[in-house]
Amino acid sequence: xxxxxxxxxxxGTTIKAGLFTEEGTLTEKWEIPxxxxxxxxxxxxxxxxxLLTQMRQRQIKKxxxxxxxxxxxxxxxxxxxxxxxxxxxWGYKDVKRELQELLGGIPVQTGNDANVAALxxxxxxxxxGEKNLVMVTxxxxxxxxxxYDGKIAAGHNGAGGEIGHICVNDGESEPCGxxxxxxxxxxxxxxxxxxxxxxxLKETEQDTLLRGREISAKTVFDAVRQGDRVASEIxxxxxxxxxxxxxxxxxxLDPAVIVIGGGVSKAGEILLPFIxxxxxxxxxxxxxxTKFVLAELGNDAGICGAAKMVLx
Amino acid sequence: xxxxxxxxxxxGTTIKAGLFTEEGTLTEKWEIPxxxxxxxxxxxxxxxxxLLTQMRQRQIKKxxxxxxxxxxxxxxxxxxxxxxxxxxxWGYKDVKRELQELLGGIPVQTGNDANVAALxxxxxxxxxGEKNLVMVTxxxxxxxxxxYDGKIAAGHNGAGGEIGHICVNDGESEPCGxxxxxxxxxxxxxxxxxxxxxxxLKETEQDTLLRGREISAKTVFDAVRQGDRVASEIxxxxxxxxxxxxxxxxxxLDPAVIVIGGGVSKAGEILLPFIxxxxxxxxxxxxxxTKFVLAELGNDAGICGAAKMVLx
Numbered sequence: 001x002x003x004x005x006x007x008x009x010x011x012g013t014t015i016k017a018g019l020f021t022e023e024g025t026l027t028e029k030w031e032i033p034x035x036x037x038x039x040x041x042x043x044x045x046x047x048x049x050x051l052l053t054q055m056r057q058r059q060i061k062k063x064x065x066x067x068x069x070x071x072x073x074x075x076x077x078x079x080x081x082x083x084x085x086x087x088x089x090w091g092y093k094d095v096k097r098e099l100q101e102l103l104g105g106i107p108v109q110t111g112n113d114a115n116v117a118a119l120x121x122x123x124x125x126x127x128x129g130e131k132n133l134v135m136v137t138x139x140x141x142x143x144x145x146x147x148y149d150g151k152i153a154a155g156h157n158g159a160g161g162e163i164g165h166i167c168v169n170d171g172e173s174e175p176c177g178x179x180x181x182x183x184x185x186x187x188x189x190x191x192x193x194x195x196x197x198x199x200x201l202k203e204t205e206q207d208t209l210l211r212g213r214e215i216s217a218k219t220v221f222d223a224v225r226q227g228d229r230v231a232s233e234i235x236x237x238x239x240x241x242x243x244x245x246x247x248x249x250x251x252x253l254d255p256a257v258i259v260i261g262g263g264v265s266k267a268g269e270i271l272l273p274f275i276x277x278x279x280x281x282x283x284x285x286x287x288x289x290t291k292f293v294l295a296e297l298g299n300d301a302g303i304c305g306a307a308k309m310v311l312x
Numbered sequence: 313x314x315x316x317x318x319x320x321x322x323x324g325t326t327i328k329a330g331l332f333t334e335e336g337t338l339t340e341k342w343e344i345p346x347x348x349x350x351x352x353x354x355x356x357x358x359x360x361x362x363l364l365t366q367m368r369q370r371q372i373k374k375x376x377x378x379x380x381x382x383x384x385x386x387x388x389x390x391x392x393x394x395x396x397x398x399x400x401x402w403g404y405k406d407v408k409r410e411l412q413e414l415l416g417g418i419p420v421q422t423g424n425d426a427n428v429a430a431l432x433x434x435x436x437x438x439x440x441g442e443k444n445l446v447m448v449t450x451x452x453x454x455x456x457x458x459x460y461d462g463k464i465a466a467g468h469n470g471a472g473g474e475i476g477h478i479c480v481n482d483g484e485s486e487p488c489g490x491x492x493x494x495x496x497x498x499x500x501x502x503x504x505x506x507x508x509x510x511x512x513l514k515e516t517e518q519d520t521l522l523r524g525r526e527i528s529a530k531t532v533f534d535a536v537r538q539g540d541r542v543a544s545e546i547x548x549x550x551x552x553x554x555x556x557x558x559x560x561x562x563x564x565l566d567p568a569v570i571v572i573g574g575g576v577s578k579a580g581e582i583l584l585p586f587i588x589x590x591x592x593x594x595x596x597x598x599x600x601x602t603k604f605v606l607a608e609l610g611n612d613a614g615i616c617g618a619a620k621m622v623l624x
Binding site: 075132146151154157159163165167180248251282284285287290 | 442463469471473474475478490492556561564565567596598599
């Protein structure tokens with residue numbers, strides 16, 4: 001009898017879901033809106049109803065569903081308990097138990113979304129074949145996921161891998177979203193790159209493609225590709241903060257591979273040398289063979305990693 | 313039938329060995345010299361002969377020995393292969409296989425000494441009852457061990473947990489032993505504290521118990537205990553480097569507890585607030601409940617952790 005599992009990736013705006021076979025083939029995927037009103041009370045019932053409907057329509061029996069993996073944008077450990085979320089409306093919530101009940105007993109596995117995406121990239125993306133991996137997600141913020149020995153390393157509070165909040169600049173005067181100052185996220189996120197670019201454009205009189213345009217991480221790396229010097233300087237500054245931070249992370253974790261993902265990584269291969277060069281300047285001898293790769297699964301990393309939590 | 317295991321801690325000068333029951337009671341311990349001549353060729357045969365002799369004398373049959381755990385002062389993973397050692401004379405060495413053969417097939421487990429000591433502290437020392445732990449060893453250098461989910465996190469090259477080589481000062485001009493500059497080890501080791509103290513004494517005219525004396529980590533913390541202000545400033549500087557670095561480590565690993573060990577930790581409980589205060593200044597919200605404790609096993613941490621690798 002064919003067996004299945006679902007991978008779910010809960011975001012602040014949409015919930016992504018994927019149906020996987022036991023062998024790990026993604027056979028279908030969907031997106032439904034995340035209803036965050038009323039303290040997010042509808043989120044888990046919406047997921048359960050949606051999955052049960054899909055199962056009914058496809059005549060998938062409950063007994064053939066090995067489990068449902070769920071990535072959540074908040075610290076969460078194996079126990080499945082969330083204490084606080086930034087954008088789902090949830091306070092304390094026993095996600096694992098609640099969703100299991102709503103699904104009539106189908107087993108639920110939970111993990112932090114960045115950690116789950118890292119697991120997805122290990123399973124079938126940029127980190128394929130490796131068991132010790134760090135994934136850095138360069139989006140609006142900087143997220144991180146750590147895979148140790150093939151499994152998510154969530155830490156004591158389920159808050160491991162918060163790479164964006166390593167302090168990389170003691171001299172920073174502007175606060176990070178977390179309230180502290182000098183976090184990696186202030187320099188290496190999409191918004192961080194824009195901040196670095198604006199500052200650089202104010203400092204310099206040099207001619208650049210970036211002047212007078214709307215700046216984004218994309219326009220910066222597009223300009224780099226066209227040989228723009230100011231844009232390259234901005235990319236170098238970004239890469240130095242990130243590469244130095246990753247050298248410290250490598251000293252601690254000794255990963256085989258570092259996967260660079262998130263919106264900024266859409267710049268493509270051109271991004272990697274900007275990170276690798278400062279990494280190698282700083283790297284401890286034992287970490288000099290750490291590989292850098294781009295994430296490959298894009299928006300599917302979350303549902304893939306969520307399914308992998310179930311398939312083990 | 314009573315079962316046993318041995319825990320071995322190979323150091324540059326002596327090899328420590330302990331005999332443990334299956335239940336984890338340390339029943340006897342010994343020390344033998346480490347013969348590093350001839351590329352360390354005698355080290356494993358010495359260990360094997362010693363253990364086989366002890367077994368014979370105590371009429372312990374090979375079948376009742378569950379295994380021998382070995383802590384090694386070099387990067388080493390579960391595969392038991394060492395590629396380079398700083399002070400044993402070994403280049404490439406398949407420690408696990410060689411020692412297993414010398415012991416007539418008794419299973420051997422290997423780990424890096426700092427990681428093994430951390431496992432020991434988790435098992436029966438300062439980190440008892442916890443599964444996610446970071447141990448920092450403040451000795452001549454700064455070593456580190458990471459226990460994740462109850463097991464040693466050795467990383468891809470067996471070089472995980474090299475906490476002493478996190479870069480904490482971009483402005484450093486003197487090189488670290490590793491060849492780079494600004495490593496935590498340059499400030500938070502016993503020698504680092506002496507360096508900080510010498511610099512401070514040169515800068516200040518203030519009266520202090522430290523003036524004109526031989527400085528060591530011990531004399532600094534002894535003077536702190538007597539209310540010496542300059543000594544307190546030195547301790548604060550040491551604590552700031554270490555506490556800030558540990559805040560970054562906590563962001564990545566989210567440990568339940570940080571165990572402070574090594575020679576410097578003999579200063580006792582007085583040490584902890586100097587580390588905890590800057591840690592809390594810097595800590596990410598999710599890591600603010602991280603506990604700090606002193607190591608409790610002293611020189612036995614290595615043999616205990618080595619035995620624990622066998623007992624699982």
